[in-house]
Amino acid sequence: MTSPVTLDHGTTRITHLARSPWIFDPLLGIALGLPILGVGSRIAMRIIAHATNVAPGFSFGGTMTVVGLGALSGAAGGLIYAVVARVVRDRATVRGVIFGLILILLTLRGTDPFTPLTLSLFLPLTLLYGALLHFVHRLRFT
Numbered sequence: 001m002t003s004p005v006t007l008d009h010g011t012t013r014i015t016h017l018a019r020s021p022w023i024f025d026p027l028l029g030i031a032l033g034l035p036i037l038g039v040g041s042r043i044a045m046r047i048i049a050h051a052t053n054v055a056p057g058f059s060f061g062g063t064m065t066v067v068g069l070g071a072l073s074g075a076a077g078g079l080i081y082a083v084v085a086r087v088v089r090d091r092a093t094v095r096g097v098i099f100g101l102i103l104i105l106l107t108l109r110g111t112d113p114f115t116p117l118t119l120s121l122f123l124p125l126t127l128l129y130g131a132l133l134h135f136v137h138r139l140r141f142t
Contacts, residue, residue, distance in 0.1 A: 021085055021141060026078035028136055033074015036129045038067035044121035051117055074129065077103065081133055085141075092142070096134045103130045 017023045042063055049056035081099055088095040107126045111118050 029078025038070020
C-alpha cells in the first residue's frame with residue numbers, strides 16, 4: 001500500500017492545494033451551489049408553476065440539468081469570489097459587498113421572465129449562496 005505524496009512537514013498534496021483560494025473557492029462553490037442553487041432553484045420553479053397556474057411538469061433529466069447547472073454556477077461563483085478576494089485582500093466587508101452586488105447583477109440578468117415572484121424566489125437563494133461562500137472563505141483563509 002502506498003502512502004500519499006508528502007510535501008514539507010507532512011502535508012499531503014491535497015492539503016496543499018486546499019490552501020489555495022483558486023482551488024478551494026470553486027470547490028466550495030460546487031458544494032454550496034448544488035443544494036442551494038440547484039435544488040433550491042428546482043423547488044422555486046415548482047412554486048412558480050403552481051403560483052401561475054401552469055401545469056407543473058417533472059422529468060428526471062430536467063431536474064438533473066437544473067441541479068447540475070446549480071453546481072456549475074456555484075463553481076463559477078467560487079472563481080469570481082477568488083478573483084474578488086485577490087483584488088480586495090484585506091477588506092472582508094468590502095469584498096463581501098462587491099461579491100453580493102456581482103451576484104445580484106448576475107441574478108437579475110438571468111431571471112426570465114422578470115417578475116416580483118421570480119425575483120423573490122431566486123434572489124434569496126443567490127444571496128444565501130454568496131453569504132455562505134463568503135463566510136466559509138473567511139473561516140478558511142483568515
